[in-house]
Structures are given as structure tokens and as C-alpha cells.
Amino acid sequence: MEYLHHDTGGEDHPEQPERLKAIARKLSEGPLAPTIVEVAPVAASREDILAVHDDDYLLRFEDACLSGREYFGHSDNRICYETWEIAFLSAGAGITGIELIEASKSDLVFCSVRPPGHHAEAGLPLGFCFFNNVAVAAKYWQATYGRERILIFDFDAHHGNGIQEIFDEDPGVMYVSMHEHPTFSFPGTGWDYEQGTGPGKGFTLNVPLPPGAGDDLVLQALAEKITPAVEQFRPECIIIAAGFDAHGRDDMSGLDWTTVVYGRLGTTIANWADRFTDGRVLSILEGGYVPEALAASVETYLGGLSLVV
Amino acid sequence: MFVTKYMTSNPVSIDPDVLILDAYRILRDRDFRHLPVTDSSGRLQGMVTDRDIRSALPSSVASAEERDRIMRKVSHTTVKAIMSEAVNVLGLESTLDDALILLMKSNVGALPVVGRDRVLEGIFSIRDLMRAYGSLFGLGEKGSLLITIRAGEAPDLIGQVATVLARNGVILTRVVREESEDGKGPLLHLRVNTFNQRAVNAALKDAGIEIISPARS
Numbered sequence: 001m002e003y004l005h006h007d008t009g010g011e012d013h014p015e016q017p018e019r020l021k022a023i024a025r026k027l028s029e030g031p032l033a034p035t036i037v038e039v040a041p042v043a044a045s046r047e048d049i050l051a052v053h054d055d056d057y058l059l060r061f062e063d064a065c066l067s068g069r070e071y072f073g074h075s076d077n078r079i080c081y082e083t084w085e086i087a088f089l090s091a092g093a094g095i096t097g098i099e100l101i102e103a104s105k106s107d108l109v110f111c112s113v114r115p116p117g118h119h120a121e122a123g124l125p126l127g128f129c130f131f132n133n134v135a136v137a138a139k140y141w142q143a144t145y146g147r148e149r150i151l152i153f154d155f156d157a158h159h160g161n162g163i164q165e166i167f168d169e170d171p172g173v174m175y176v177s178m179h180e181h182p183t184f185s186f187p188g189t190g191w192d193y194e195q196g197t198g199p200g201k202g203f204t205l206n207v208p209l210p211p212g213a214g215d216d217l218v219l220q221a222l223a224e225k226i227t228p229a230v231e232q233f234r235p236e237c238i239i240i241a242a243g244f245d246a247h248g249r250d251d252m253s254g255l256d257w258t259t260v261v262y263g264r265l266g267t268t269i270a271n272w273a274d275r276f277t278d279g280r281v282l283s284i285l286e287g288g289y290v291p292e293a294l295a296a297s298v299e300t301y302l303g304g305l306s307l308v309v
Numbered sequence: 310m311f312v313t314k315y316m317t318s319n320p321v322s323i324d325p326d327v328l329i330l331d332a333y334r335i336l337r338d339r340d341f342r343h344l345p346v347t348d349s350s351g352r353l354q355g356m357v358t359d360r361d362i363r364s365a366l367p368s369s370v371a372s373a374e375e376r377d378r379i380m381r382k383v384s385h386t387t388v389k390a391i392m393s394e395a396v397n398v399l400g401l402e403s404t405l406d407d408a409l410i411l412l413m414k415s416n417v418g419a420l421p422v423v424g425r426d427r428v429l430e431g432i433f434s435i436r437d438l439m440r441a442y443g444s445l446f447g448l449g450e451k452g453s454l455l456i457t458i459r460a461g462e463a464p465d466l467i468g469q470v471a472t473v474l475a476r477n478g479v480i481l482t483r484v485v486r487e488e489s490e491d492g493k494g495p496l497l498h499l500r501v502n503t504f505n506q507r508a509v510n511a512a513l514k515d516a517g518i519e520i521i522s523p524a525r526s
Contacts, residue, residue: 158504182449186504187452189449191449251506252507
């Protein structure tokens with residue numbers, strides 16, 4: 001549980017260690033407990049990170065952490081001395097998960113990690129993110145196992161600008177994101193006209209939702225836009241950028257989803273996995289900033305994920 | 310705020326005695342819709358548009374003889390015969406607001422920008438206007454979010470907002486006012502460079518400022 005040592009400066013910062021503690025408590029006390037096996041992550045290597053981030057960026061990040069600065073880049077991106085090492089562990093969790101999946105030791109892996117990743121770009125920390133954990137995992141899956149059709153589905157309330165940017169020209173990775181509309185929501189990216197660039201055109205799908213959007217719009221988007229796109233793409237692998245901050249009780253977004261819809265997301269993804277990836281799904285935690293709502297939503301999501309309806 | 314910043318400077322222009330078909334080729338090759346017509350000193354004489362040229366060409370439903378007859382005439386005709394001479398223009402001191410008003414009033418897609426003696430200096434299109442206002446409104450500025458508050462009676466509201474944001478180390482990049490639909494008073498949309506809306510919203514509320522959520526009223 002080294003992730004808890006990434007100190008973001010106290011209770012005022014939304015990205016708190018308590019988030020992961022709450023998830024762990026809920027899962028250990030709930031009905032899924034007997035089905036969960038805990039595995040320790042192996043830290044990503046420098047090469048794994050360099051597949052996504054610039055060498056210069058790593059040097060600057062390391063320097064910021066080890067010289068005792070309070071934040072890296074924007075003042076939102078709070079760090080402490082340990083953050084440098086912890087970021088490698090956070091990015092490594094997805095890789096550890098891939099190894100489990102490819103060795104058929106597990107079909108469903110959930111990486112309960114912090115710091116989150118999907119806002120980080122090759123040379124830019126953003127939105128509490130330093131290394132793009134999901135992107136590192138996808139690149140690893142491509143390089144080590146030659147996977148050619150990876151679906152990344154991001155239902156965090158905020159657009160994963162980092163993931164989109166990193167795979168913008170890659171037709172082997174389909175990035176699908178449902179998020180609060182960029183006119184209103186951080187980070188101000190993720191327009192529906194963006195579909196990818198060059199060879200990657202057609203392999204990005206943004207579904208912006210208006211402030212106040214509830215479960216019905218989620219289910220509608222899944223049925224009308226997202227599932228058809230997934231069916232057309234026919235993924236070999238699925239990575240979920242699993243953020244839970246669209247919950248109505250989460251004050252870090254203007255979306256208004258219920259705990260229940262995370263279960264529906266789980267069953268929908270389970271259905272895709274059943275049809276295309278032999279039931280295998282790698283999920284990596286992104287946002288979710290009210291610990292109680294986050295924990296309940298994670299549990300419901302995992303419950304749905306383990307059901308093929 | 311001036312059109313000169315956003316216009317196309319030194320635009321392509323043609324003489325009045327250029328043949329219609331040559332003008333058409335220029336428009337097609339460069340993917341333009343508007344071509345200013347200038348004299349040898351660069352003074353604006355008129356504008357010829359894609360539409361003007363098409364009006365001069367024969368109808369696609371006309372017979373072959375009819376089309377030949379008209380094309381023979383067209384192939385000897387210069388743009389002087391079809392251009393609009395009474396053209397609305399912008400000046401070097403014109404602002405984006407001027408451009409918006411004039412584009413709406415004259416119902417054209419682009420306006421020439423002229424200097425002294427009506428010498429052509431640039432061309433400013435609706436696209437240029439859209440791009441200008443997009444960047445002024447902070448469209449697509451990565452790392453920002455919109456907070457909507459009620460624009461109350463207090464004259465120092467903006468000052469209060471600025472103080473709160475400064476205290477939280479948050480940069481405010483845009484303030485836009487919009488009439489509300491709920492009859493409770495206009496809205497102010499604040500574009501701020503932060504992810505931590507929890508902290509900013511709390512600080513604004515503490516200062517007695519009403520946050521509108523979701524951003525639709």
C-alpha cells in the first residue's frame with residue numbers, strides 16, 4: 001500500500017490517500033471479498049515509462065520530487081519526496097495486471113492506484129497526474145505481447161487528454177471517452193468532432209455530456225454510440241480508465257450519475273469482454289474524490305464486471 | 310480586438326480585366342470564395358465571389374447549344390462585368406465588433422480591409438471572426454474549467470472573485486456575462502486554470518458568492 005505515501009498535502013487536496021483506504025475497506029467487507037485476490041504491483045521500469053514520456057520530463061519530475069518541491073508544474077499537482085518512486089509503482093500496476101492476464105492467472109484485474117494518470121501527457125503533468133498509467137499499460141501490451149487492437153474506455157468524468165494525445169495517430173488503440181462537456185469541465189478538451197489524426201482517424205470517440213447529465217444519458221450513449229463503435233473495432237484487449245467522479249455526490253464534476261450506473265457500466269464491459277477478449281479486462285483507477293461514493297461505486301462496478309448478462 | 314490582427318494580410322487580388330474563367334480557376338485552385346478586385350495601384354475596385362461567377366455560367370439544365378452560346382460570351386468577358394462595385398469595407402482601425410456587425414448586416418462571407426485611398430490591405434472572413442472569438446473566449450485552453458456565479462448587485466463582485474482566486478493561487482483567464490433564463494439575474498462565467506474546483510467553489514461560497522450548479526439556469 002505504498003500508494004498511500006504519495007502525500008498531496010493534507011485534507012484540502014481532493015486526491016487523498018483515504019480514497020484507496022476506503023476502496024480497500026469496502027471490498028474487504030463486501031460480498032466480493034471471497035473472490036478478490038490481492039497482488040502487489042511491480043514498479044514500471046524507466047523504459048516502460050519512456051515509451052510514453054520524454055526523457056527530459058522524467059529528469060524534471062525526479063528533480064522536483066527529490067529536491068523537496070511541493071508541486072510539479074501547476075500547483076494542483078502536489079508531490080512529496082516519495083512521489084517519484086510511487087509514480088513508478090502506480091504505472092507498474094497495469095503492467096503487473098497485464099502479466100496476470102496474459103498468463104491466464106486472472107481475467108479481471110482492478111488496479112487501485114494513485115497518483116492517477118489519464119491527464120498526463122508525454123511532457124506535461126496535469127490534473128494530479130504525472131505518469132499516464134493507462135497509456136504505459138497499453139504501450140506495454142503492444143510492445144511485449146504484440147497486441148494490435150486495444151480498446152481504452154475512459155468513463156472518468158474528465159476527458160483523458162493525455163491518453164487521446166498519446167494514441168491520436170495510432171489505429172491499434174481505440175480511445176473512447178465519456179466525460180463532462182469541455183466547455184464547462186476540466187481540462188477543456190474532448191470535443192466530439194475529434195476522431196483521431198492520420199492513420200488514427202476513426203479511432204478516437206469522444207462523448208461529451210452536459211452538466212447535470214444522469215444515468216439515462218450514460219445508458220443512451222452506451223447503446224447508441226459506444227457499443228456500436230466497440231463492435232466495429234473488435235478489440236483484442238480492453239483497458240478501462242476507471243474514474244468514479246461522475247457520481248452525483250462527487251463535487252469534482254458537474255455530472256450526476258448514481259452508484260447503480262457503475263454496475264451497468266460493469267455489465268456492459270463484461271459483455272464486450274465476453275464477445276471479444278475472452279472475458280479479459282484490465283481496469284485502472286483514475287478519479288473519484290469522495291471516498292464513500294468512490295468505494296461504493298468501485299464495488300458496484302466490479303460486481304457488474306463479474307457478471308455476464 | 311482589431312481585425313488587422315486576425316485578417317489575411319496581402320490577400321490574393323486580381324485586375325478588373327482578368328477573364329472570368331481565369332478568376333474562376335484562381336478561386337478553385339486556392340479554395341477561396343471571395344476575390345477582391347484592385348487597380349494597378351492596389352486600390353479596391355470591387356469584389357467577385359464564387360457566386361457571381363456561377364451566375365455567369367450557363368445552367369446545367371440548358372441545352373448544349375445554349376451552353377456553348379453562353380460560354381462563348383463568358384470566355385471573352387472580364388470580371389469587371391460581374392463584380393460588385395459597391396462593397397462594404399473594414400478599415401485598419403476596425404475592431405472585431407465592427408466586423409461582426411458589418412458581416413451580419415451585409416450578409417457576406419468576407420470583407421476587404423482597406424487603408425488610405427482604399428488600398429487593399431487584407432481580407433477578413435467569417436472564419437477569421439470565429440477563430441478570433443474562439444481564442445478570445447479561451448476555447449480549448451487545456452487545463453481550465455468554467456465556474457458559473459450569479460452576477461449580484463455588489464459592485465466589487467469581480468474584485469471579491471479576484472481576491473479569492475489569488476488567495477488560492479488560481480489564475481482567472483476569462484470572465485463572460487450571460488443573461489440567465491431563470492429570471493434571477495445575469496450569470497458570470499469564470500474560466501479558471503485549475504482542476505481543484507472543490508477548493509475554489511468552497512472559497513467562493515465562503516466569500517458569499519452564489520455558485521450556479523450545474524452551469525445551466
